[in-house]
Amino acid sequence: MLEEYLALIQEAGFTKMPKGWTKKSVKKAGTTIGKDVGEKPTGKGYFEKCVEKMKGKIDNPEGYCASMKDYAHGSTHWRGKGKSEKQAKKDAKAHPMKKLHEQSTKGIEIVEGSVKSKSDIEEAAKLEVKLRHNHGTSLSQSRLYILNNIKHNKAAHLLFAKQGDEFIGFAFTVVIMERGTTKALIPIATLASLYVDPKQQRTGTGKALVEGVKGWVKSKGIKILKVGTDADEGNEAHKFYRSVGFKPVTLYYKMKL
Numbered sequence: 001m002l003e004e005y006l007a008l009i010q011e012a013g014f015t016k017m018p019k020g021w022t023k024k025s026v027k028k029a030g031t032t033i034g035k036d037v038g039e040k041p042t043g044k045g046y047f048e049k050c051v052e053k054m055k056g057k058i059d060n061p062e063g064y065c066a067s068m069k070d071y072a073h074g075s076t077h078w079r080g081k082g083k084s085e086k087q088a089k090k091d092a093k094a095h096p097m098k099k100l101h102e103q104s105t106k107g108i109e110i111v112e113g114s115v116k117s118k119s120d121i122e123e124a125a126k127l128e129v130k131l132r133h134n135h136g137t138s139l140s141q142s143r144l145y146i147l148n149n150i151k152h153n154k155a156a157h158l159l160f161a162k163q164g165d166e167f168i169g170f171a172f173t174v175v176i177m178e179r180g181t182t183k184a185l186i187p188i189a190t191l192a193s194l195y196v197d198p199k200q201q202r203t204g205t206g207k208a209l210v211e212g213v214k215g216w217v218k219s220k221g222i223k224i225l226k227v228g229t230d231a232d233e234g235n236e237a238h239k240f241y242r243s244v245g246f247k248p249v250t251l252y253y254k255m256k257l
Contacts (some may be wrong), residue, residue, distance in 0.1 A: 030068030113158030
């Protein structure tokens, strides 16, 4: 059973601890379950026994049990794939929580796209048209918008949400150079587009996409992620962005007469 889950678990690396989890609670739970199944969290058979015990009791037993082993070992080297323990500990420090995506139990998968893939760009353009249907945006306009952002910015990133074979959302992020407080140019990430199918809203899909974006931005060493919206204050978009950690910034101009 372990082999069946390892590939899936290793594909999803997230830096944020799931809500309600702490290192202390994970360690404590790991020890408690270890006593019940007769195997310490560092033991070779712990993962399989833990998953078997927790199956049906929580939504994501594989991710939960894997996290307990991560903390027990102090790294992810037990997951294998040829990594040395030294390198695995270094990775674990950079990404303290690796688990199956929280939406996996709902059949929703977050997958990386490629800004070099024509098919990925086309899929994002189609979703962008759905996102901006009230603005009358055409497919060619959307495609050009994405391509221009890829061409003229320092870096770009695509992330998709899928349910089965259907794309139900995406996030398109670019890195631009702006002047910081010292007037020196610094890289800033901008969430240029975020779309979630209306039928999938309020399921955590949008939040999951933002978390994926944050992970990519952090991996680039960038400290700021911003997003703009033309929606009125109090609109659902504003509420959503606040709920996932964005803080409003007001900019205005004045002159003395």
